[in-house]
Amino acid sequence: MSGHLCVLGDFAWDVLIRTNTELLRGGDTFGEVMLTPGGSAANVAVWASRCGTTTHFVGKIGRDHFGVLAQEDLEMERVTAHFVETDAHLTGSVAVFVDHTGERSMVSGHGADFYLLPQELPRDAIRTARHLHLTAWSFFVDPPRTAARVAALQARTAGATLSFDPGSFQMIGEMGVRNFLAVTQDLGIDILLPNKEEGAMLTGGLTDPNEIAPALAELYP
Numbered sequence: 001m002s003g004h005l006c007v008l009g010d011f012a013w014d015v016l017i018r019t020n021t022e023l024l025r026g027g028d029t030f031g032e033v034m035l036t037p038g039g040s041a042a043n044v045a046v047w048a049s050r051c052g053t054t055t056h057f058v059g060k061i062g063r064d065h066f067g068v069l070a071q072e073d074l075e076m077e078r079v080t081a082h083f084v085e086t087d088a089h090l091t092g093s094v095a096v097f098v099d100h101t102g103e104r105s106m107v108s109g110h111g112a113d114f115y116l117l118p119q120e121l122p123r124d125a126i127r128t129a130r131h132l133h134l135t136a137w138s139f140f141v142d143p144p145r146t147a148a149r150v151a152a153l154q155a156r157t158a159g160a161t162l163s164f165d166p167g168s169f170q171m172i173g174e175m176g177v178r179n180f181l182a183v184t185q186d187l188g189i190d191i192l193l194p195n196k197e198e199g200a201m202l203t204g205g206l207t208d209p210n211e212i213a214p215a216l217a218e219l220y221p
Contacts, residue, residue: 003054003128003129003130004053004054004055004056004080004128004129004130005045005048005053005054005055005056005129005130005131005132005133006055006056006057006058006125006126006129006131006132006133006155006160007041007042007044007045007048007055007056007057007058007132007133008041008057008058008059008116008126008132008133008134008138008147008148008151009039009040009041009042009058009059009113009134009135009137009138009144009148010039010040010041010042010059010092010111010113010114010135010137010138011037011038011039011041011042011057011059011061011070011074011083011091011092011113012038012039012042012091012092012093012094012108012109012111012113013035013036013037013038013066013069013070013091013092013093013094014034014035014036014037014038014093014094014095014096015033015034015035015093015094015095015096016032016033016034016035016036016096016098017031017032017033017095017096017097017098018031018032018033018097018098019031019097019098019099019100020100021100022099022100023099023100037069037070037073038094038096039059039092039094039113039137040135040137040165040167041057041059041133041134041135041137041138042057042059042074044133044135044165045057045074045077045079045133046074046077046079049077049078049079050077054080055078055079055080056079056080056081056082056125056129057074057079057080057081057082057083058082058116058121058122058125058126058151059081059082059083059084059113059116060083060084060085060086060089060112060113060115060116060120060144061083061084061085061086061091061092061111061112061113062085062086062087062089062090062091062111062112063085063086063087064090064091066090066091066093067083067085067091067112070083070091071083080125082122082125084112084116084120086112086115088112088115089110089111089112089114089115090109090111090112091111091112091113092108092109092111092112092113092114093109093111094106094107094108094109095107095109108137113137113144114141114143114144115143115144116138116143116144116147116148117143117144117146117147118146118147118150120147121147121150121151121154123154126151126154126155126158127154127155127157127158128158129155129158129160130160130161131160131161131162131163132151132152132155132160132161132162132163133162133163133164133165134148134151134152134162134163134164134165134187135164135165135167136164136165136166136167136168136171136172136180136184137167137168137171139167139180139183139184140167140168140171140174140175145183149183149187152187152188156187156188161190161191162187162188162189162190162191163189163190163191163192163193164184164187164189164191164192164193164220165193165194166192166193166194166198166199166202167198168198169195169197169198169200169201172198172201172202173201177201177202177204180202181202181219184220185219185220189220192216192220194216196209196212199212199213199215199216200212202215202216202219203215203216203219
């Protein structure tokens with residue numbers, strides 16, 4: 001198992017809704033409705049596996065039908081899953097609405113993936129990883145923040161490198177930039193993967209990527 005990529009975070013089922021015309025309040029329209037496996041962390045694990053990387057995934061699911069499908073999906077994608085199962089919460093789900101202009105909006109439910117606890121971590125899978133990838137969806141609330149931070153420390157202590165996806169400019173803003181930095185700057189992140197909006201939020205509203213990048217390098221050296 002030594003030398004693998006370990007991804008920790010959310011597995012959720014996406015209910016994708018795409019409309020062909022403007023959706024009027026109280027109205028009806030034709031469009032596309034699909035159920036697809038997702039979750040920002042699980043997506044990374046799947047794509048890494050498809051690229052030929054030996055990949056392990058750590059997450060939490062409900063002991064329900066969606067949880068069974070989650071395990072089947074990662075098995076099909078050749079990702080080694082370390083799922084914690086619970087009766088207390090349902091497997092995560094997200095409503096993804098794409099309007100007729102292509103703009104995306106999301107509503108995330110508080111599924112089982114938000115309740116991962118430090119004592120539930122598969123320590124061997126984390127300590128033997130060559131690289132650990134985390135997303136900010138494991139940091140906006142606690143749990144699962146403490147578990148994610150413990151995993152980062154375990155991986156770091158074992159000599160692994162670390163990458164981090166800031167996840168959502170809106171959620172960073174709601175949490176507060178200062179609070180977000182306080183729980184992520186000390187992780188020893190090697191690779192930061194923000195989009196432009198997340199970079200702007202973290203750097204106090206800078207808009208030029210050529211200014212955002214060096215400012216982020218100071219925040220996450």
